[in-house]
Amino acid sequence: MKKIALALLAALIIPAAAFAAGKEIKVGVTPFPHKDLMNVVKELVAKDGYDLKIVEFTDYVTPNTALAEKALDANFFQHIPYLENTNKERGYDLVWVAKIHIEPLGLYSKKIKKIDELKNGAQIAIPNDATNCARALRLLEKSGLIKVKAGELVTAKDITENPKNLKIRELDAAQLPRTLQDVEAAVINTNFAGEAGLIPAKDAIVIEGKDSPYANVLVVRGADKDSPAVKALVKASNSKEVKDYINKNLVPKGIVPAF
Template sequence: MKRRLFALPGLALALLLGFGASAQAKDTIVVGVTPFPHRAIMEKAAPLLKAKGYDLVIRDFSDYVQPNIALAEGSLDANFHQHIPYLDTTKVQRGLDLTWVAKVHIEPLGLYSKKIQNISELKKGDIISLPNDPSNGSRALRLLAAHGLITLKDKDLVTVRDVVDNPLGLKLVELDAAQLPRTLVDVTASVINTNFAVQGGLIPIRDALLIEDADSPYVNVVVVRTSDRDQPWVRALVEAVNSPEVRAFIVDDLASRGIVPAFDVPAAEPAAK
């Protein structure tokens, strides 16, 4: 006997096919990370999310490209592995509709010296070494400019040729980034990446005369699909990674490895009398 199929109204058909599943409360958040320090920070956020009713699943990636693709395609809910300039470039190059929702930490460039204790001690003709690759060289120059040591042309990526004012006549010497800690005995000061500074026995939060802060565009951020940015689970994720517990973890456990928190925890409101 043949069975006759009847057309169902749109809503009834949607319910029959499981439309209601997408409207159910989300209870699992899948986040893609690169290993250090992103996994460690997310692991610290996991129990805070659990207390809000969300299980956190952390998936590891060994490169920077795939976490953005996986997020855009829907196999991740969020990712945490990149700074804002990298995200912006990738969005344009690959046509991805992604948005950062929380600043978490920075792996900062800092200005270090074995000869002076404060930038006010810099004098005419002092030598400052800095990375010679375009990205970090530009970051280094912007750090110096942010503190009034030089003035730069208004460009996205700057080099020493873009210095338009140098009141102290500082000699800016570009060298391989990995060699910079060794130059501290020969130069007045050096702008050094966190990983190389730590390898050289320096702790940014303790030893840097100048350091990139939360206003730097190179802050590492949590990223979601733009369509999800107002979801309750995104708010919960932001609260967790910007919590007092995570900030304390970064300061107490990661600062010695060069990681600096890029967010402040709001002061608690006084208890009502």
């Protein structure tokens, strides 16, 4: 995965010209549903004279690196806490300019159908990136399985009560669907669940509510946030057309609009 990510970044190393030329916008996305939504946006920004180039990534690190290094003009794959943590850790000046949708995190299993079927000592896999790890632990806490210390970026080490002695495994988010044969359950991001053929609204044992604070956002460099190209991108991303697409195609899969 790391080699693929580096290869993608190397391929993009020529700085994007969108905000200099004013006509091409290069946006980095992860596959589902971000790529799908940007395809809707692509048609809309074309009406304003912009050619949207969509670059697909398979990890959560490279899109921000590519944006910070000007290989992209924007990206669309992350929620606000993840962005804030990345800026803090790497010193980037990346800002979100539009909330687009919410992907509820869900607990999935091939071995059980209800929370109370979890056996003592069962293994549960969760994302290993800081914000989604904390988010997954809060979901397990809300489900009554564990208790965790107060704080934003909690990890498995911050579990204070674990009556079923659950074994928490922190793994790369993209790998989680493949672990379902090996663990009792896994907390999986909706985009990766969808790619694996899982339907959140139907297959998740437990799922975040629509009030989740983790809206997925359109992100640009701070210096570009007021540019005409970004304004066109924001207008299209928060358009009636995009909301209608989400309501028709994604709400049945557990994904809801954030605007």
